[in-house]
Structures are given as C-alpha cells and as structure tokens.
C-alpha cells in the first residue's frame with residue numbers, strides 16, 4: 001500500500017515543521033480509531049528519519065543504504081515491539097530489550113527509533129519499565145507508540161508523550177480515496193458508515209471476508225436470541241476471525257439497539273446497513289434489558305482483551321444469558 005495516505009497530509013506537514021525547527025519530541029503517541037493508518041504513518045516517519053537523503057516533502061528516498069536496510073527489515077537503528085502473540089501483552093522483557101537498544105549509540109549516527117504497537121498492550125510492569133525510558137530519554141532516541149485505545153495506557157505514560165490525534169477524514173475525501181479500490185462492489189458510503197469513517201477499515205470490508213463474517217454473526221446471534229441456535233454451538237462462529245473485531249461489532253449493535261429503543265429513526269447508527277434487523281431486536285426487549293446487555297458486551301470485550309480468561313467460556317455465558325430472550329419472527333433474514 002502507498003504509505004502516503006491523503007488524510008495524513010496535514011499531520012505529516014505539521015510534523016515536518018517540528019522536525020525542521022528541531023522540536024521533535026522523544027516520544028509520540030499516535031492515537032485514533034482502528035482503520036486510519038496510524039501504523040502506516042509511524043512506519044513512514046521511521047523510514048524517513050532513517051533515510052540519508054529525504055525528499056522535499058520529508059519522505060524517505062527509497063534507495064539509500066538506510067532505506068534499503070529498512071525495507072529488508074534489518075536496519076540496526078530501528079526496533080519494532082509487538083506482543084509475541086496477537087491479542088496478548090507486551091511484556092517487561094521486551095521493554096528491557098528496548099531500553100538496551102535505545103541506550104546504544106546509533107550505528108549510522110542518526111535516530112534510534114522504537115515502534116510499539118499496539119501500545120495499549122503493555123502490561124503494567126512493562127509500562128512501568130517504559131516509564132523510566134520516557135523519563136530519561138536517550139538523546140537520539142524516538143519512541144513511537146501506536147494505539148486505538150490510548151485510555152488503556154497509564155496516564156503517566158501518556159503524559160510523557162506528545163499525542164498525534166488521528167481523526168476520520170471528511171466523507172467526500174474518504175469516498176474519493178476508497179471508490180477506485182472497491183471494484184464496483186458495495187457502495188463506498190456504506191462501507192465507510194460501517195467502518196465509522198475509517199478508510200482502511202472500510203477497504204478491509206470491501207475485501208468481503210470480514211464483511212461476510214459480520215453478516216453471518218448477525219444472523220447467528222439472532223438465532224441465539226430467538227432460541228433457534230444453541231449458544232454453545234454459536235460460540236464457534238464468534239471465535240472465527242479476529243475476536244476483538246467481532247466483539248467491537250457486538251458492542252456496536254447493542255449501542256444501536258439502545259438508540260433504536262429511544263428513537264425509531266435515530267440520526268446515526270454504527271451499523272446503518274443492519275437497521276431493519278436491529279429494529280426487530282430492539283422491539284423485543286425492554287430498555288433495561290438492552291442496557292444490561294450492552295454492559296455485558298463491554299465487559300466481555302474488556303475481559304477477552306485484558307485477561308487470560310478463556311474466551312470460549314465467557315462467550316458461552318454471554319450468549320447463554322441472551323438465549324431465547326426474543327420470540328422468533330417470521331422474517332429472520334438480515335436487511
């Protein structure tokens with residue numbers, strides 16, 4: 001993918017101005033919802049800072065020694081830290097290694113750059129260890145922390161970083177970027193609606209796989225709610241694909257149910273394409289139950305993403321609580 005995304009340009013220029021003025025901080029926190037390209041931006045910046053012949057726009061040249069090493073994943077002054085397994089924590093040993101890395105002199109005399117993603121996966125002891133580095137940053141070190149959930153980072157860590165806030169671009173701008181890439185399938189506007197305006201998330205939906213998984217989950221969830229599918233059997237569908245994404249959808253639907261309960265024509269829904277099916281669910285249940293279910297969905301997401309508790313058991317309990325809570329309808333298909 002082209003790393004120059006149009007909605008990044010303003011942030012990029014601001015950063016270039018800071019760099020030119022010698023005011024680039026030692027730690028940047030790149031925050032914003034999933035699908036805005038924060039990691040693309042962070043890597044673009046790292047690559048540019050390690051390049052020996054930056055372009056006028058401040059981008060990497062693509063052909064110098066620094067660029068070649070970066071592309072090969074072997075630049076000695078760059079380190080990327082991720083959880084050892086998807087969905088797990090970044091651990092203290094990884095941060096200790098990072099401190100050792102940052103403490104060394106840069107091999108090529110420029111920056112030493114560490115990229116942490118997703119930074120909200122730092123466990124407590126790792127975050128405390130990182131704090132020491134943030135308090136006494138080495139002269140040429142730059143830490144790039146990327147997160148969609150900055151609130152999950154300790155305030156002490158956040159306060160020692162300068163935040164770069166990523167917001168969804170205006171709809172027209174997002175559509176003009178997305179439309180040529182969707183090959184005439186689903187409408188770009190619909191994809192963006194469901195993706196909360198985040199263009200890369202919308203593009204991922206256009207690929208079909210996660211879009212189809214989402215539709216399947218809606219259908220299976222309704223079958224559980226109407227007592228037509230055993231919750232224990234339904235769990236297998238929830239464990240397919242990206243569990244965190246599946247649970248974010250679940251929270252979105254439950255938020256929509258409350259909006260629909262309060263107002264049959266709410267001005268905005270997180271899943272506007274599912275308006276008809278969600279309206280059907282909202283009708284079946286009293287408001288207090290819908291609020292309880294939303295709380296339970298949020299708790300489920302939090303437990304699955306922050307603890308080692310068995311997700312299968314949590315899902316069985318959640319789906320079991322909702323099972324059979326609505327009468328089956330004659331028309332069950334998704335809108």
Ligand SMILES: [Zn+2]
Pocket residue numbers: 050051052053054060061062063064065066067
């Ligand atoms: Zn270069």
